[in-house]
Amino acid sequence: MKCTPQKLSFAVLYAICLNQAVAAESKTNDAQVDTLDEVKVNASADANAKGLMKPYAGGQVAKGGRVGVMGNQDAMDTPFSINAYTNALIQNQQARSVGDVLLNDPSVRVARGFGNFQESYFIRGYILNSDSVAYNGLYGLLPRQYISAELFERVEVLRGASAFLNGASPNGDGIGGSISLLPKRAPNDPLNLVTTGWSSGNQQFVSADIARRFGPDDSAGLRLNVSKRKGGTAVDREHVELDLISLGFDWRGENIRVSADAGYQDNKLNETRTNVTLSASSPAITGVPSAPASDKNWAQPWSYSNERDVFGTLRAEWDVSAQLTAYAAAGARHTKEANSLANLTLSNSSTGAGTMSRFDNIRDESVITGEAGLKGTFNTASIEHDWVLSTSAYSAVRKIDFAFQHSLNTNLYTPVYYAQPAFTGANAAPFDLYVNYEANLQSVALGDTLSLFDKRLLLTLGARQQNLKYINKNATGATTSQYDESKLSPALGMVVKPWQGISLYANYIEALSQGDTAPATANGSPVVNAGQVLAPFVSKQKEVGAKFDFGKVRLTTAYFTTEKPRGVTNTSNIFKQEGSEDHQGVELMTYGEVMAGLRLLGGVTWLDTKQKNTNNAATEGKRTIGVPDKQANLGVEWDVRGASGLTLDARVIVTDSVYANAANTLEVPGWTRLDIGARYVTDIKGKLVTVRGRVDNVTDRDYWASSGGFPNNGYLVLGAPRMVTVSAQLDF
Template sequence: MAFATLATPAVAQASQDKASDEIVVTAQQRQKQVVSDGSVGVLGDKSALETPFNVTSYTAQLVLDQQAETLGDVLENEPSVRTTQGFGNQAELFVIRGFALNGDDVAMDGLFGITPRQLVSPELYERVQVLNGANAFLFGAAPGGSGVGGSINLIPKRATKTLLRATASYSQESVFGGNVDLGTRFGDEDTFGIRVNGVYRSGDSPIDRERRRVGVAGAGFDVRRGPVRFTLDFGYEDQRVHVPRPQVRLANSGVAVPRVPGSTANYAQNWAFTKLRDVYALARVEADLAPGLLAYASGGFRDGREEGDYATITLTNGATGAGTQSRLYVPREDNNEAGQAGVRGSFEAFGVSHEVNAGGSANWQENRNAFASGSFPAASRTPCGAAATAFCTNLYNPVLVPRPADSGAQGNFRDPPRVSRTVFKSLFLSDTLGFAQDRVLLTVGARRQWLDIDSYARLTGLRTARYEKAATTPVIGIAVRPTETFTVYANRIEALVQGPTAPNNANTLNAGEIFAPFRSKQYEVGGKLAVRGLTATLAFFQTRQPNSFNQPTPTATNPAALTFVVEGQQRNRGIELSLNGEPAEGVRIIGGLAINDAKQVRTLNGTNDGNKAIGVPDYQANVGVEVVPPFLKAATLTARMVKTGEQFVDVGNLQRLRGWTRFDLGARYVVVANGHPVTLRLSAENIDNRRFWYSAFGGYLVQGGPRTIKASATFEY
């Protein structure tokens, strides 16, 4: 009895410690990775069931748990999106509903032009929001000329509590690094907040000879005082890739699609590289002027500097892998500013609720760049008859040559000349009417947009073209919620991108002609269900996009004469199903299925009418599952399948990529150290080291990544 009496306090303490540890572990396991609520452009933050649009938000917790290093890594969870590369460089290019979204057109807190434009580290952001579908009214026309199929909006992190989080990371082959995330609130009633993030990684990637280095820093400040809220964000990114694996282009439609090289093969030149440096700032202020009346204004800038030597392979023989390679050196600078202001008011009249939005936005962008090719010795190009700016190589046995001297240089490399200036301005107005106690929400609105673009000659600095066009993009959407957990919706909305300019060359009869902005009309209907921790969305959509092509117009003096026309059209029609959440305790699902019937419906002389659009597969599926074993509550086992259907490389549909499937596995384990969680993670992407052509979008073949092992440890205080 005496021994038991002495032992009782120790047993009680051990029991309390165990219970406390279980609480910490449970809290970590219940962090949200995906939510269906989010910012819907000028309409503000909306819950999934009250908006007639399809929005998915991936959280900072998902970035941590999946060890995501770029936006593309985050979007591997989104079935409607595939991440490929820019045409000739290492920029991530997002294909949403079969249409391109350039890195230039990724928004930050609703503003274009602020986000770093090629590679973005997701660690600075609380949410990565994906809006599937056209959005010219919601966000305005994207200045980079893309975004027909959807938008991506980054929400910076905010301090919600005192936080100290440090992560050490490893990625195959020898990329070591880490990141820190610090935050706190202080002052009376926690008026002031500060959140600071830093990231550094460096080392050899799994691809042969490829080396990457990333340095990122960001700080977010906010003030909450009475009816006023103010935020200020700063960011810095330095991304470097040495000897990056390039894309592959087929010389013509008669060249067969080559077999895929080894998963780690690299056919880049040793002098190829990409260097990116971006500095940006973003401020926002909101004020509650009266009950139900909000005024807001935001503004920001980005200063970007890029430099790269690029060397895409052009295959002339798909069976042997023979081809040519050339060099393009490009230094580039960007200076962008953006701003937006508006009011949002709610009131009720005659039994109908109203939420009125009115305001305006402006975006200023200036691009300066120069370029040069290379001149290669005759010995390296004679065997295949390559031009002086190219040399002979082979996809399976790359020929490595010294970096050539500059050839055909245009512009000052140290101080690149201005080549374009873009000014987009807009005014918007909308009203969301609520009927039957807001069970039926009808949104109607329009945005008037002015697009002003100047082009300049690199050598003289003189303006060569001016573009001033305006367009009005309306929206109408309805969301009907018969129950608290179910909504059916429909919308009709447009995308707006700047019209093309006819090429300036001797064969184009209308060289320099500027065309009106492209307006793409989208129709969408769908349903949303939120039940038992799971949100499901089913959407049916159709979008038509005008296309341009060269119409042969031979003349007596020039049989090769062409007329540049905007008479083509691509029609994408599809179905999307997404499932996100926890249908049962200890089980989490992230993913879905996208089916896309993307066709060329108007082509030159109707020759290719009805053919599939280049690089758009018939289906895409992403299925991710996480399970907490009942016998090991501190562990989480993860698995993901990414599947993509076949794609065509050319408009004639003669060159086809086979469909591919990738499997990923991983595990997390939470250890409690002195009352604080330490999360250990291990994952493997493409576990069977499968080799495949990932994408053919734009006619460029991009090879899928090899098996990649990642590990990290996060301590949180």
């Protein structure tokens, strides 16, 4: 009988569960050592009086997280779906980036940006790019393409639209959800962690995580993280070098709390495998190519991508009285990028024939952002009010220059490598940065959560008035398009708690994004309003669900519908807001400790996506590019009885087929992946030592991991090959 990845995956999980069930019948005095290497952070990551939300049973997911301007909330008390993945999970799975952590989330699939190596995330079928990830509550402060896992204490996923809660995403995405990262803080006890390791491709890494508290009552804390990675990857000829340093500070006074963070990340990629674009003309691709060997690399030997970021935040809270708190936060980032790329455009799906062109670009980006507000509580009769008034501002300036030239033949399966072709003509001129993009966003939000009947009924009411300003310019400094629009975004939410441990919830909330820009031509003719930017797109979400807390296991179910407007060219060749991408789905998620030493994390998401009012019979009613009908995750951790300190884990990721074009004629096969790991915690001369090992893509499956991400594009990204990672951590 053939051992398929699916059969092997579930066989491993079944064996783990069976062994645990048998072992549970016998008596044991083994300590639960899985908690030994968990760092107990009691200081607040965002200068909040409530502090960091505590981990739920099992330690992989927190009890709640930041719900935008409404602050930290227990997941059972909020009318929204949220998961906050802990640093214990990040360490134990040896996650390297945000994308690695989100492999545990059944509502998320990791994709890649268009023409670069930026991590992107499909949440409920809508894309969110990595430069739209929030850091300590503020947008735009983290590295644009890759965010190293050593930076954060928590990865929080808030599913669904969030214009009221978080404000409009500066990049016009985030329709299906938002991601917020919380920086690390010094725990109450001194922390000295040093980790060193190795992964496939002879990549070596070392990191240090050091923290201390100072002053009267340990009111001040410092936490330093330093990390370096260098070497190859499991993909042939790829090379990575990453340098990271971050410093977090917090201070807790009697009625004032302050936190600050500064970070530096230098990420260098050489010969990184590119996306595969399927040619839409001359000739058009009629089928999806078979996935090549997972370690195959068609990148040109001279290609590289370098990104250097410096960023920081400052946040403070002041308790004016027992019922009133004032807060303010500010942050900034500066990024420098340089790339020399050669993406593959496929012209024949059977033979793998295609072309590549040299594309060099540089980028310089600066972001300044901040927020301020008041929050408090008061009672009216028997109703408790938890309210907030907030204002925010975001400003970004981007400078670029680029050159694109040459068309060289190559092949997906048997790549042809060239010496770097020289630019000629106007492209040969030295790069000269020019401002091509400016963004300024301002907003004011007011929200109130009303508690009735001894907090068995919670009503959330809110609205945010937002102003979006964008300017795009060309190399001569001339404005090519500009945008200045305002919109009021409401939100309604309700939580009903009929019995202990059960929360029924519903919400209506909107997302706000910049409207599309009219193209120059469509249907072979000039567009009447070419270059016009449409009014803001308002995406509307309705959601109902139920949350169950069984003490050590939580289960969440949700049904949602989201309508995202889009621009289409009508029969008069006028570009208007007429079409939409409508998603509806059902989510089922669980996490916790089902019995002593056995933890579960996972779920399944069913999605029904449709393109509507496209004015094109070939695409009308068809599925959205890159979104599967079903995706599921199941992760298991098992503390081996009779082997104190040893923990085994396994994770299965299942993704249905997706389409690579709007007409749904190019179907990308679904895939299943199995990851396994182990860790051993022991005491050596009074020092805690943790040894971890992990194998991702155990069966070395060849598969297309994602399709698309950039609007209306179905480019393919090959899944990573089998990767082995081992590390040793010393806590001294």
